[in-house]
Amino acid sequence: MSTSKKKSILIKGGHVIDPSSSLDGVMDLLVQDGRIEDISPQNGQNTPPDYEEINATGLWVLPGLADIHTHLREPGFEYKETIATGTKAAVRGGFTAVCCMPNTQPVNDEPAITRYILKKADADGACRVYPVGAITKGQKGETLAEMAALAEAGCVAFSDDGNPVMDSLIMRRALEYSRIFGLPIVSHAEDTRLSEEGVMNEGITATRLGLRGIPNAAEDVMVARDIALCELTKGRLHVAHVSTRGSIRLIREAKSRGLPVTAETCPHYFTITEEAVAGFNTAAKVNPPLRSKQDVAAVCEGLTDGTIDVIATDHAPHHREEKAMGFDNAPPGISGLETALSLSLRLVSKGVIDLNRLVELMSVNPCGIMSIPTRKIAKGVDANLVIIDPELEWEVAPDLFVSLGKNTPFESLRLKGRVVKTIVYGDVIECL
Amino acid sequence: MTKDLLGIKELDKDDIIRILDTASGFKGVLERDIKKVPTLRGKTMVNLFFEPSTRTRMSFELAGKRLSMDVTNVSISASSVTKGETLLDTIRTMEAYGADIVVIRHSSSGIPHLLADNVTASLINAGDGFNEHPTQALLDIFTIRQHKGRLEGLDVAIVGDIAHSRVARSNIYAMGKLGINVRLIGPPTLIPAGMDSLPKVKVFHRMEEGISGADVVMQLRVQRERQKGGFFPNIHEYAKLYILNGRRLSMAKDDAIVMHPGPINRGVEISSAVADGERSVILDQVNNGVAVRMAVVYLLSGEKTSRMMEERRQRTEDRRQKTDHKLMPAQERRQGTKDRRQKNEY
Structure with a gap:
């Protein structure tokens, strides 16, 4: 997968959690060329001139x-x-x-x-x-x-x-x-x-x-x-x-x-x-x-x-x-x-x-x-991340699934916490 | 009662008593010289059987005819209809023919429930898989009441293949609701999991223990194919352990009655002497079956109380909403066809 022309992203103020990198705290993540370029406590980024900012305040950022x-x-x-x-x-x-x-x-x-x-x-x-x-x-x-x-x-x-x-x-x-x-x-x-x-x-x-x-x-x-x-x-x-x-x-x-x-x-x-x-x-x-x-x-x-x-x-x-x-x-x-x-x-x-x-x-x-590439949050690693809103309440509605399979026993169940964005090799996908 | 009779599980005690009392009235009709009333003239009953049946089908057919209904029998081999959509299409076809009552038997548990949710005709479950056979239980209870004059506190022994018996299940639920003590007797291989956790139910593996002091002994038909399934070594050993013969019957109460949903395997689960003996009420069960089924059909389709009408209207409304949601693709298809027709694409 070519990652050379991807837009830089700054994920700002999210609670970053990754036990495999011993990360557990509010941090900014800088993603450049599809890779995690920088992980640092808030407001300490050397941001590039052109970047997209994701405000992750109150959100969780996980591998x-x-x-x-x-x-x-x-x-x-x-x-x-x-x-x-x-x-x-x-x-x-x-x-x-x-x-x-x-x-x-x-x-x-x-x-x-x-x-x-x-x-x-x-x-x-x-x-x-x-x-x-x-x-x-x-x-x-x-x-x-x-x-x-x-x-x-x-x-x-x-x-x-x-x-x-x-x-x-x-x-x-x-x-x-x-x-x-x-x-x-x-x-x-x-x-x-x-x-x-x-x-x-x-x-x-x-x-x-x-x-x-x-x-x-x-x-x-x-x-x-x-x-x-x-x-x-x-x-x-x-x-x-x-x-x-x-x-x-x-x-x-x-x-x-x-x-x-x-x-x-x-x-x-x-x-x-x-x-x-x-x-x-x-x-x-x-x-x-x-x-x-x-x-x-x-x-x-x-x-x-x-x-x-x-x-x-x-x-x-x-x-x-x-x-x-x-x-x-x-x-x-x-x-x-x-x-x-x-x-x-x-x-x-x-x-x-x-x-x-x-x-x-x-x-x-x-x-x-499965010996597949790690999703860990570390400098130089491909940016595969999930951003979660832990407070967002939603109700399972199978008709709104993007999967063709609408078969779920959880129809109408109210759940708390939901994926807001998924980042796949540096590409940001909106999930709501 | 609601739109359908899907099982005893869905009824309460009052519903059951109401059906039994209504059946008593129809039993009077059956004892007349002219065994027919005009009550449901112009109404249509379809007997939709996906499993072979002679007795139950005939009983429903007679019940419909005695009520002056138009009755049609449809037998479809279950193997030719395995897809649910086809089943739904079949039942909708019956409804399009104007069926008011559809009596359905199917080898899979839950099929009547699936269909009932998708049609406005009243469905009567005439046996689904191992789940329920509610009219059989109702006629059994009716027969017990006829002979015993009461129900509460009676001890009823049900003997045989409980695991694969919808008759046993419907009876167990009905008896539980009516305060009858149930003793299930059979080999552990044929007693389904968790049965002994039901209220008013006790499980026995030895016939002599279970039958002792019973008011009613109900023998179930044993299917020879269960031998192939390894549930017991062979039919002879089964008979040795669980046949109801004179010696065993003498352990029950002196006035105990003997029942069997039929058809009976003489010499396997019941000896000829007992089957034909004076304590046997097997033919009463057959006879009462028609009266009980008349009562069920009458109560579902005939009784014109505002409560019923209102209930039915409401349920249909709810179901429509549910159905619309469930069957969106089909409706879209139909709409698409209409649109194309209007555009003369055909």
Whole structure:
């Protein structure tokens, strides 16, 4: 990306927070040629002659967020989302980089697809896109995809997301083989024999609705298996969308033994429970399913104590008509890019995490796990920033999403704190 | 009552009693030589069944005809209609034909709720997935009241595949609202999660324990496909544990009645001797089904009280607003078509 002719920007008087640079205070940021040129206490800038000033008084200035779990749907499902609309939604939500999952049509299991995605992203993308390649050919769980070719084409991790790798031997091989590249295997932990035909969390809510349940154990047994395989192979394991207290217990224990395990959760798993499904609300159908209060509490605890490394969105846009097919037939997924940060800020206001930890969870750790360029706020680093108004109250209105996916269980929810501007490699994008 | 009968969950105790009392009146009609009243002449009932059914469909058909309605039956294989838009289109078509009452059965839970939100015709849920089968529960309760003369404080044992039974669920909710004690009996594999947390519900895995001292024993039909699902080893072992035979029935109260929603598997969940015995009220259930369904249809479409009319108007209004919002693209499409037509682009 050429950054030579970008306008200089002075972000004035914002509260700058970045634990990776030990920044936490009111400061001015000078951005020149797409890079952070100067960070200094207020009124101490050597400003260039021609610059745009952003008054950030009362606002927070954070490193640009990175989402390591996004479904951009392109190629193949452009009626759900495109690289253009998905990345726009990302930027509006404060993200300056997204890692897109390979369950497209065709599946991103060969370098030609990876290159296609990157080319599209370069042309239409509002932010950086880092593709995740498939673990197995066609995500069928049978034979390994050509990981070397995928890595060379630009894949930053491997996942069969949407499907688990049910065959333990294939998973073992994937974890072993991926060590060549040092890239993580992202596990969609679900024993499909246990979750078979289930459409929501198993429990009294499912019983009352007459819907087939998915027990916590469907996730727990796979997390346990993958941790055992991680221990055996020393391959890097990243557990996607953790939703159960059991998984969190297992991951906590694995980390305490120093295994190379990382984990992510999503805003819906720490914000709402299975009760959101009441009334057959397909907007609350998601996989893994929304769980119980105890699980939500455990997820929060995992975010606090470091068991969970990342808040990812699992942004899964679907067409309105697909979500109107009745609960059994509606596809699972939540359009999450435009609500993730505000929902996570609730954790800050509730005291579950502090702002520094939020930055770790949504920017520092995601970049680290996927080995993508850091978003940190430091001199000479590309200017990827998010400016947040912590006091701004707003109501979630899916019709106003820029994502094509309007599927959110948070419709009409009032939230406090919102992205005002996102700066992507020095370009300022208005987000309100 | 509101526009639709989607489930017992949506009713309160007074609604249930009102339906039962109305049904008593219609039962009188069914005992006459001429079993027909002109009450709903000119009204139309459509039986929209996405799942095979003989009994329930016939019961609704008769209920409509006894009320002098025009009745049409539509059977559609669920597999041919999997997309929601198609379902919505189907129900709107029924409405365009002038259906006042649409009786719907579908293998997926919640489909009647989805459709009810999008039409002004009254919907009656005739069974959705494992969720509810409200008219079956109502006729069961009606039959219990007929034989026991009371409801509150009775002990009812429901035996079998509770997990996959909408009949059991609707009965559990109705009985809970009416102060009836429910004992669910079945293997742990067929008792859904959280059932024992419901008020007035106790769970048993041994038939003898659960049945002892019961006023009513309701056996559920066991589907042979559950054996394939591994819920029990085979049908013989199931029968050994849960069949209602004379010996087991003797553990219930002396005047206990035996019920079954049908069709029965003789020798599997119920012995022939018990099914045909003097304590069996299975055929009364069938007979009462028509009266109860007449009552539901009558209350939803026939009763011309201002309250009902007002309620319906208001709900329709609310729904319209909701629907407008939900279905914007379709409306835009229609508007687009109109515009193009006006411009003679066709």
